[in-house]
Amino acid sequence: MRRGVSIWAAASFAAVTVTALAVGGLPAAAQTTVADGDQPMIERGKLAYAHSCSHCHGPNMINAGTVTPDLRTFPDDKTRFVGTVKDGKNNKMPPWRETLSDNDIDDLWAYVSSRRKK
């Protein structure tokens, strides 16, 4: 019986090791595809947002959603985001093409994505 117990212990130890390796491997793989979780980008985006967007879209993106859309509910659609930010929309959302670089807009997207309501 003792022998049986130690085999179980060894088996479960092996399972834990495999699980830990699998979990440990995830963040590196995720980084290449997902912008959120990239803290420096989010921090830069937060500053750019406070500077260029917050007076219309609300501090920290909190607003009534009546005049400007609540960006926390903007869909996970980076192409649409970049297009609107560069070109503006309906003469109400101003264009930023001349003011913000592609990197600035990437940072803004990271920040907006980090605040998305699930």
Ligand code: HEC
């Ligand atoms: C002068 C006020 C103003 C500023 C500044 C402003 N926005 Fe907007 N934004 C608007 C308005 C108004 C709309 C709604 C336009 C519409 O749907 O007709 C809008 C819409 C949007 C949308 C949704 C567009 C869509 O495709 O549905 C996004 C995304 C957005 N703004 C991002 C930003 C970002 C990022 C910044 C800062 C770089 C910013 N806005 C600065 C007024 C502003």
